[in-house]
Amino acid sequence: MKIKVSRDILKANDLIAQDVRSMLDSARVFAVNLLGSPGAGKTTLLEATIRALKTDLRIAVVEGDVQTAIDGERVEKLGVPVVQINTLGGCHLSAPMVSDAIGEFDLTETDLLFIENVGNLVCTATFGLGEDMKVTLLSVPEGDDKVQKYPTIFANSRVLVITKTDLLPHMEFDVERVEREARALNPEIQIVRLSARTGEGVGDWIELLRAHVADS
Ligand SMILES: Nc1nc2c(ncn2[C@@H]2O[C@H](COP(=O)(O)OP(=O)(O)O)[C@@H](O)[C@H]2O)c(=O)[nH]1
Numbered sequence: 001m002k003i004k005v006s007r008d009i010l011k012a013n014d015l016i017a018q019d020v021r022s023m024l025d026s027a028r029v030f031a032v033n034l035l036g037s038p039g040a041g042k043t044t045l046l047e048a049t050i051r052a053l054k055t056d057l058r059i060a061v062v063e064g065d066v067q068t069a070i071d072g073e074r075v076e077k078l079g080v081p082v083v084q085i086n087t088l089g090g091c092h093l094s095a096p097m098v099s100d101a102i103g104e105f106d107l108t109e110t111d112l113l114f115i116e117n118v119g120n121l122v123c124t125a126t127f128g129l130g131e132d133m134k135v136t137l138l139s140v141p142e143g144d145d146k147v148q149k150y151p152t153i154f155a156n157s158r159v160l161v162i163t164k165t166d167l168l169p170h171m172e173f174d175v176e177r178v179e180r181e182a183r184a185l186n187p188e189i190q191i192v193r194l195s196a197r198t199g200e201g202v203g204d205w206i207e208l209l210r211a212h213v214a215d216s
């Protein structure tokens, strides 16, 4: 019975996600669902990405958090349109929330939409938001066993970004293990290693993203 209820919720979510998808498609917006644990570095990477791309692409951001507008305020400082959603306890964004939020933007004036999801490796994995791709961040301090422990999110992601590589000398984190396990689950997954602190690898991420937007 419980399983049926959760399936119904997912089905309702997916119907709205299809509407979001068609709205984005008709306005030619490429949408990225940014996923990862709290503290993985999602907002930091988003800030670096906006700085790198905002002169070439018109960017808008939906920020998802349980509470506060802290991330929304960080991103707003970069001069892009932002809508902050607070889920008030909910562990993931849903398609209806995103549908509501994007109503605030002029989508015809937008090329690239980032949706920073609530920090979570579980609930966010199965709720589609109408995005073109899911990008999951895994930071070095979280440990190299997380692909094995939370397989669904890595199986469902187009891109895995291994963040905070500047901390590798201080941690026991086997990057090859993470990449091997991610590819075993998802042979098509694209993987980038980067440090937003030193900037190493950030250019690779920007090029990958540009290629996806160009192909869409
Ligand atoms: N050492 C290091 N710290 C980072 C890096 N990226 C982000 N951080 C720090 O990690 C913390 C969480 O970052 P934030 O972007 O807010 O994570 P989010 O919760 O996933 O959005 C902050 O203190 C950041 O300064 C990185 O590449 N290296």
Ligand SMILES: [Mg+2]
Binding pocket: 042, 043, 044, 071, 116
């Ligand atoms: Mg954040």
